[in-house]
């Protein structure tokens with residue numbers, strides 16, 4: 404298997420707004436990240452992925468960009484950015500930027516001009532359509548609720564927005580749009596950034612003729628219907644030819660709804676498109692039996708479903724493409740609350756178990772800020788505590804406008820699924836505002852910060868932090884962890900997730916008890932075994948304590 408540095412890397416995701424405030428305005432910023440570089444370096448990761456820091460009205464926390472070549476003043480200046488990049492590089496940390504080019508902000512100059520008439524320079528930069536019988540051109544629904552079309556009287560036309568009304572979709576069919584995007588990429592790569600995480604990049608090519616979505620029509624079915632359009636490979640290849648191939652980069656394409664077959668096309672060794680994709684299968688396993696509610700539910704994820712999904716991606720991409728590995732990010736609930744157990748009794752041990760499962764798989768692991776502390780969901784009780792446009796819009800639509808769900812139930816769904824669960828400030832210390840800021844932050848820290856925080860974790864050699872540090876070190880030390888092939892073990896086991904990895908005559912046996920019970924399992928492991936890591940002190944052989952994880956290296 405070809406070895407490339409993106410395959411040897413572990414990525415740490417920083418959500419700038421909630422990472423560290425340096426100038427006492429309650430909002431995280433670039434200088435705050437700079438202050439915390441040594442913490443990130445100490446964890447042992449190789450790459451930092453920064454969520455968007457560009458000029459933006461922040462209708463969707465930076466995923467609505469009004470100027471791609473300037474920094475949002477709430478985060479600092481371009482000089483601060485250059486400084487951060489330089490200091491990161493001095494520590495051998497690479498920086499990956501978020502590239503949001505399926506859509507812009509409606510405050511971007513291109514859109515402001517585009518909306519004024521049908522024949523200006525930017526008229527064809529966005530996806531405009533005439534009304535059909537006086538209404539929207541098709542039945543598509545936006546990811547943040549309502550129709551995906553908004554009418555503009557000046558043009559007497561609708562424009563398409565797959566997300567919020569304030570996020571008009573760019574028209575990638577227009578070669579000038581592609582040139583403009585490539586120009587943005589050159590700008591950042593010439594500065595020395597090391598790559599891109601490409602936001603919803605599988606939405607840039609729309610289905611020909613923009614046909615209706617077959618019923619049931621929801622925002623989720625619309626997204627799946629629109630994704631992976633017929634020109635996507637062509638657009639990505641052009642991006643690679645014109646831009647990426649000229650630099651040494653790491654790239655990951657965020658691709659809701661994509662399949663392993665598609666992922667192989669984009670990340671295959673000779674496809675020359677992307678290094679890896681963020682697929683959504685394992686974070687979409689629980690769903691509401693009522694299709695109208697899409698992602699909103701409070702059902703737990705079944706271990707078997709999770710195994711089937713992760714195992715399939717492992718087996719199908721092996722030797723053909725490359726996986727990204729993640730449990731959570733700024734759009735998903737916290738890993739330990741969703742897949743583990745965030746009670747005080749089992750939080751730490753189950754957070755370590757989840758880390759073991761993920762970091763022993765083949766692929767590039769991503770750690771979302773605070774995951775390495777075992778940070779938990781926000782657990783909000785009132786709608787007024789939410790900030791996220793998606794959560795607020797759907798509450799409004801389901802509870803107040805359509806009246807199809809009661810407030811209590813929707814609050815339970817938000818508590819389980821809201822993106823805000825993961826957006827509370829980083830918990831640095833048992834100090835006012837969790838050590839995130841000297842003043843009251845833009846978003847209240849989780850009430851559990853006096854106990855769950857970085858200062859405590861760094862002082863305790865058994866902490867979740869130090870366990871992550873060890874996992875990262877193991878990945879760097881053992882080729883079998885990076886490149887070994889995958890073998891599923893006892894796939895039908897509903898309590899324990901076990902798998903093997905194989906490489907050059909060696910094997911790894913990775914055992915993870917997903918329950919809060921003690922269970923017995925015997926995998927007939929070879930006697931020549933070395934325990935590489937475990938979240939319990941003494942190995943008790945076939946006895947697996949609650950959430951116990953262990954990893955053996957087996958040699959012949």
Ligand code: TEU
Nearest residue numbers: 463466503546566602603659698734793
């Ligand atoms: O997310 C795309 C996406 O499909 C979902 O994760 C989305 O956040 C939502 O949960 C759908 O139900 C990306 C970004 O990561 C997200 O933060 C942005 O809001 C979105 O694109 C639009 O740019």
Ligand code: CA
Nearest residue numbers: 424426430432
């Ligand atoms: Ca600040």
